[in-house]
Amino acid sequence: MGRERAAAEVFFALGDGTRLSVVTRLGSGGALSATALSQGAKVTRQAIVKHLQVLEGAGLVRHEKRGREVLYALEPERLDDARTFLDGVSASWDRAIERLRAMVEEPEKPRGR
Amino acid sequence: MGRERAAAEVFFALGDGTRLSVVTRLGSGGALSATALSQGAKVTRQAIVKHLQVLEGAGLVRHEKRGREVLYALEPERLDDARTFLDGVSASWDRAIERLRAMVEEPEKPRGR
């Protein structure tokens, strides 16, 4: 299940407040440089750079050199892994709940042994 | 944007391989105990317990005492926060790409200052 591994990578990348707000800003503000992103952020440019590298490692972001500055932009493909995973879990949800209800409501099942 | 914070919490919880496989197993296998989940896992029961607590803290899992054992089951509500976030990012995606293309393809925009 390498698909799960890819999803975990994406989830990990999104599982940090600073990174998530970077993603949000890139989503609503287009391509931005690390310096631009660090303006207004509570952390230094270097911290932002590291976060961008994590995001890029997960395939969520892509960078492009533009003269002396480097612009980062969102990348859509990998996000689908995460969405697919969530959809899959949601799909099995109802059945899981149903099974739980069955186990819980059964008064005293003398489960083997 | 407290919604973003909630999403980050969920993403963080899902952003670990062990935790993600626990979620998968709970989704396809119904309610299971920490001991049952640790069977076949590469880590000890205690590690699994800690992961379950993280998942529960993010609202993704709920536990229920059942005699001497404790069963964990998936919980759907919070997952929507994550999905909503992903949808939101996806929505602004096209516009972002469009803006990036505009910036990149513009030969030499003498951006102010």
Place this chain on the structure above:
DNA sequence: GAAATGTGCAACTTTTTGGTTGCACTCCGC
């Protein structure tokens, strides 16, 4: 009630993260 099964709690160790600082390097404009 004694042995076995399933948990809970706490101390502790080891990696990873998230973050910083300092400095060298590159590109742009004047």
Place this chain on the structure above:
DNA sequence: GCGGAGTGCAACCAAAAAGTTGCACATTTC
């Protein structure tokens, strides 16, 4: 070509996360 804006790299730090071990406590089951 010089100064400044924008980066890149490396060393270093503190805190948190992941995992382990050991043992006490609860609940079955015989």
